[in-house]
Amino acid sequence: MNVTKQQIQDENKKHLDAHHNSYNYLADSLTKNGHNVDHILKQLSDFQVAIPSWALGAGGTRFGRFSFYGEPSTLEQKIDDIGILHSLTQTAGAVSLHIPWDIPSDYKAIKEKADQLDIKFDAVNSNTFQDQTNAKESYKFGSLSNTSKAVRDQAIQHNLDVIDIGNKLGSKALTVWLADGSSFPGQNNFQTAFQNTQDSLIEIYQGLPQDWKLLVEYKPYEPNFYSTVIQDWGASLMLANGCGDKAYTLVDLGHHLPNTNIEQIVAILQLKGKLGGFHFNDSKYGDDDLTVGSIKPYALFLIFNELVYGIENNPQNPDLAWMIDASHNIKDPLEDLIQSLEAIQEAYAKAMLVDQVALKAAQMDNDVVKCQELLQEAYRTDVRPLLAAARLQTGGAINPINSYRLLSVRDQLIKERGKNTIATGL
Numbered sequence: 495m496n497v498t499k500q501q502i503q504d505e506n507k508k509h510l511d512a513h514h515n516s517y518n519y520l521a522d523s524l525t526k527n528g529h530n531v532d533h534i535l536k537q538l539s540d541f542q543v544a545i546p547s548w549a550l551g552a553g554g555t556r557f558g559r560f561s562f563y564g565e566p567s568t569l570e571q572k573i574d575d576i577g578i579l580h581s582l583t584q585t586a587g588a589v590s591l592h593i594p595w596d597i598p599s600d601y602k603a604i605k606e607k608a609d610q611l612d613i614k615f616d617a618v619n620s621n622t623f624q625d626q627t628n629a630k631e632s633y634k635f636g637s638l639s640n641t642s643k644a645v646r647d648q649a650i651q652h653n654l655d656v657i658d659i660g661n662k663l664g665s666k667a668l669t670v671w672l673a674d675g676s677s678f679p680g681q682n683n684f685q686t687a688f689q690n691t692q693d694s695l696i697e698i699y700q701g702l703p704q705d706w707k708l709l710v711e712y713k714p715y716e717p718n719f720y721s722t723v724i725q726d727w728g729a730s731l732m733l734a735n736g737c738g739d740k741a742y743t744l745v746d747l748g749h750h751l752p753n754t755n756i757e758q759i760v761a762i763l764q765l766k767g768k769l770g771g772f773h774f775n776d777s778k779y780g781d782d783d784l785t786v787g788s789i790k791p792y793a794l795f796l797i798f799n800e801l802v803y804g805i806e807n808n809p810q811n812p813d814l815a816w817m818i819d820a821s822h823n824i825k826d827p828l829e830d831l832i833q834s835l836e837a838i839q840e841a842y843a844k845a846m847l848v849d850q851v852a853l854k855a856a857q858m859d860n861d862v863v864k865c866q867e868l869l870q871e872a873y874r875t876d877v878r879p880l881l882a883a884a885r886l887q888t889g890g891a892i893n894p895i896n897s898y899r900l901l902s903v904r905d906q907l908i909k910e911r912g913k914n915t916i917a918t919g920l
């Protein structure tokens with residue numbers, strides 16, 4: 495199924511008056527305070543976040559998985575779901591494929607479908623954290639870091655195959671996340687594991703097309719519980735630097751120990767021109783994969799404050815690959831993703847309201863109170879009418895969740911696909 499512009503417009507009509515009232519009030523006061531509202535709307539419209547192909551079905555935990563019914567069971571259906579998200583939110587104009595879960599069977603057809611829905615192919619993700627059917631070697635004790643050259647070679651070849659698949663679809667980046675590490679002291683030689691990983695990544699890097707990027711993701715623990723080879727941004731940055739100019743660090747919000755100052759990591763990576771990609775989610779305890787902005791919205795705003803500063807001041811960074819990396823255990827995945835997209839846009843809009851000139855002056859004066867006031871002045875602004883206005887300009891919904899529910903999208907999907915479908919990889 496798809497959601498048509500006409501359906502969205504009909505829904506919007508009911509809310510237009512209320513929207514215009516709140517929008518005009520906000521736009522007026524922002525303009526009086528020196529903000530360029532049209533520029534903010536344009537930035538919001540341009541900001542597109544990739545939806546990973548594994549996020550459209552109900553996820554689960556190691557204890558259980560509860561289906562949401564009507565889940566997409568093919569890549570075509572997954573792209574259809576992203577099309578629905580994009581029609582409503584105008585923010586989900588890209589897909590990030592996970593290989594081997596989502597290898598296209600017909601490249602031409604899948605590209606045409608994505609084109610029709612205005613969806614681009616963003617970074618492709620390799621998978622060496624689980625064994626594939628009929629694979630010769632096992633990743634039980636690591637992939638790119640493995641002590642066995644045969645295992646490392648198989649993992650390298652897999653990454654090269656993923657680049658090949660992405661290249662046929664128009665992707666321009668490979669994201670590598672490794673589960674490699676150890677669960678017990680003494681299991682691994684740290685230096686050997688790190689050096690093997692570097693050497694393997696260099697081989698993958700040499701297989702990158704000219705206009706591609708290699709994004710190196712890090713994570714402190716899990717599935718290994720004693721050590722992870724690429725445990726933090728420092729390890730990722732060293733590996734990226736060891737590969738070359740086209741290799742960058744990728745920050746996943748959930749891949750930090752509790753209370754890590756992620757905004758500072760983002761700032762320093764941008765200063766060094768080494769921030770390449772970003773995975774959004776939220777968490778309370780670990781890599782919880784919760785809806786973006788559901789637990790720590792202020793932290794998300796502070797991160798966006800650095801991102802906005804970096805985008806303006808650090809042209810040495812590439813255009814960032816933005817992706818939602820979340821799992822949906824108890825919510826309808828599409829509703830969860832709509833909430834995440836809204837939270838991302840909200841944090842971005844608020845960050846654009848920070849008066850950078852005044853902030854710099856207050857920092858020069860060491861006026862700590864003023865610095866906090868300036869950040870919180872922006873954070874406390876209700877920017878939702880700006881988001882709605884940006885969506886309206888391109889035919890999106892004033893209130894995407896409401897429209898999704900009123901159009902009975904999930905019921906329609908269940909009618910089309912039935913109750914027993916399971917998304918690949920889940």
Ligand SMILES: [Mn+2]
Pocket residue numbers: 671711746773819
């Ligand atoms: Mn991630």
